[in-house]
Amino acid sequence: xxxxxxxxxxxxxxxxxxxxxxxxxxxxxxxxxxxxxxxxxxxxxxxxxxxxxxxxxxxxxxxxxxxxxxxxxxxxxxxxxx
Amino acid sequence: xxxxxxxxxxxxxxxxxxxxxxxxxxxxxxxxxxxxxxxxxxxxxxxxxxxxxxxxxxxxxxxxxxxxxxxxxxxxxxxxxxxxxxxxxxxxxxxxxxxxxxxxxxxxxxxxxxxxxxxxxxxxxxxxxxxxxxxxxxxxxxxxxxxxxxxxxxxxxxxxxxxxxxxxxxxxxxxxxxxxxxxxxxxxxxxxxxxxxxxxxxxxxxxxxxxxxxxxxxxxxxxxxxxxxxxxxxxxxxxxxxxxxxxxxxxxxxxxxxxxxxxxxxxxxxxxxxxxxxxxxxxxxxxxxxxxxxxxxxxxxxxx
Numbered sequence: 001x002x003x004x005x006x007x008x009x010x011x012x013x014x015x016x017x018x019x020x021x022x023x024x025x026x027x028x029x030x031x032x033x034x035x036x037x038x039x040x041x042x043x044x045x046x047x048x049x050x051x052x053x054x055x056x057x058x059x060x061x062x063x064x065x066x067x068x069x070x071x072x073x074x075x076x077x078x079x080x081x082x
Numbered sequence: 083x084x085x086x087x088x089x090x091x092x093x094x095x096x097x098x099x100x101x102x103x104x105x106x107x108x109x110x111x112x113x114x115x116x117x118x119x120x121x122x123x124x125x126x127x128x129x130x131x132x133x134x135x136x137x138x139x140x141x142x143x144x145x146x147x148x149x150x151x152x153x154x155x156x157x158x159x160x161x162x163x164x165x166x167x168x169x170x171x172x173x174x175x176x177x178x179x180x181x182x183x184x185x186x187x188x189x190x191x192x193x194x195x196x197x198x199x200x201x202x203x204x205x206x207x208x209x210x211x212x213x214x215x216x217x218x219x220x221x222x223x224x225x226x227x228x229x230x231x232x233x234x235x236x237x238x239x240x241x242x243x244x245x246x247x248x249x250x251x252x253x254x255x256x257x258x259x260x261x262x263x264x265x266x267x268x269x270x271x272x273x274x275x276x277x278x279x280x281x282x283x284x285x286x287x288x289x290x291x292x293x294x295x296x297x298x299x300x301x302x303x304x305x306x307x308x309x310x311x312x313x314x315x316x317x318x319x320x321x322x323x324x325x326x327x328x329x330x331x332x333x334x335x336x337x338x339x340x341x342x343x344x345x346x347x348x349x350x351x352x353x354x355x356x357x358x359x360x361x362x363x364x365x366x367x368x369x370x371x372x373x374x375x376x377x378x379x380x381x382x383x384x385x386x
Contacts, residue, residue: 001145008152015159021192022166029174029195031088039169047162054155061148 001064008058012051019047089178089185092197097182103250104179108172109222109242116172120165127157167192177225177238179247181254184227186236198236202255206230210244227251 023040030036085102131150135142142150174189184205186198205227212223223244227236241247 001148004148004152008156011156011159015163018163019166022163022170025170025174025189025192029189031091035173039166039173043162043166047159050155050158050162054151054158057151058148058155061151063148 005058005063015047019043085178089180092178092185092187093199096180099181100183101181102178103181103254104177104247106177106241106243106247108175108240109220111216111220111222112172112240113169116165116168120161120168123161123164124158128154177241177247179251179254181258184236184251186238198234200227200229200233200236202251203258204230204233205251205255208248208251210248212244221245 023043026036026040085105088105089096089100089102131154170192171189174187174195176185176187178185178187181202183202184200186200188194188196188198190196207228209226210223211226212218212221217223220242221244222240222242225236225238225241225244225247227238229235238244238247
């Protein structure tokens with residue numbers, strides 16, 4: 001089960017690299033007043049939400065011998081800053 | 083003004099008087115297709131997942147939940163990245179028509195971006211093609227520009243209002259050709275008399291091209307500049323008539339030696355008279371009269 005979690009983290013790393021390149025293109029080749037900024041912001045917000053909730057749900061699940069706090073405990077911890 | 087800034091960003095050394103006539107990307111229908119595909123890829127698998135959980139809850143127990151969560155997250159992120167790359171691919175395919183050139187920017191993936199430009203005067207033929215139901219209804223299609231020489235043809239697919247694009251290109255081409263500072267090529271012709279007598283006609287560059295297509299647009303000007311109207315002086319005789327038919331009295335026939343290795347003797351040396359250079363530099367459009375004029379016979383040689 002931990003392998004699945006590690007595979008996910010590796011995928012996440014690749015995703016961040018590809019997204020960074022895509023966003024770099026939008027930033028570099030976009031023109032003032034076009035849609036690139038809107039798309040950049042939307043993309044960052046949407047993917048941020050996906051990653052955040054995915055991690056929150058995953059950490060609330062049981063992964064073999066590793067135990068994480070449940071989602072009900074995890075989310076308040078984040079907003080409290082620890 | 084916004085388009086001017088965009089052109090400056092692509093070509094920092096664009097001419098000051100260069101004006102953007104059309105700045106266009108792919109038609110919005112292409113973006114809509116991308117959105118529909120992405121939406122379908124999002125909706126369909128999750129709808130199937132929800133239905134499965136609703137009707138077969140016994141399968142989603144234990145570690146299966148972990149797999150479902152991880153793969154759902156990966157799938158969502160994959161779709162997001164695909165959307166981003168698709169958007170970059172489509173959004174950065176740009177066509178710019180200025181009053182001097184056509185710029186074609188092609189973005190293929192993240193690491194393949196080409197910017198081609200074409201002088202409007204190098205356009206040989208242009209055609210607009212609108213096909214299909216959506217293309218006809220929403221007025222988008224393909225514009226194909228054939229270029230002179232070995233330059234590759236320009237093909238813009240799925241651009242909005244292709245007919246308008248070709249009309250603007252055509253009118254700009256016409257304007258450039260008929261302008262006095264248009265691209266005028268210099269071409270010399272030898273008359274039938276030959277032997278160095280030349281008259282210079284000024285041709286528009288389109289005269290050098292094959293007939294047909296956009297090249298016929300400025301026909302009215304080419305009539306004025308046709309070789310028939312080249313400034314050939316009717317009084318000037320061909321240079322062949324100026325060559326004396328009889329040899330001069332001091333002319334000696336060269337002695338041909340029997341031994342071929344021996345050099346030919348007694349060949350009268352004639353001083354080489356270099357061609358008088360044309361003053362000033364020649365540019366495109368410079369009209370140079372190279373007609374060989376007959377010397378004025380009425381002129382008294384003593385006047386010299």
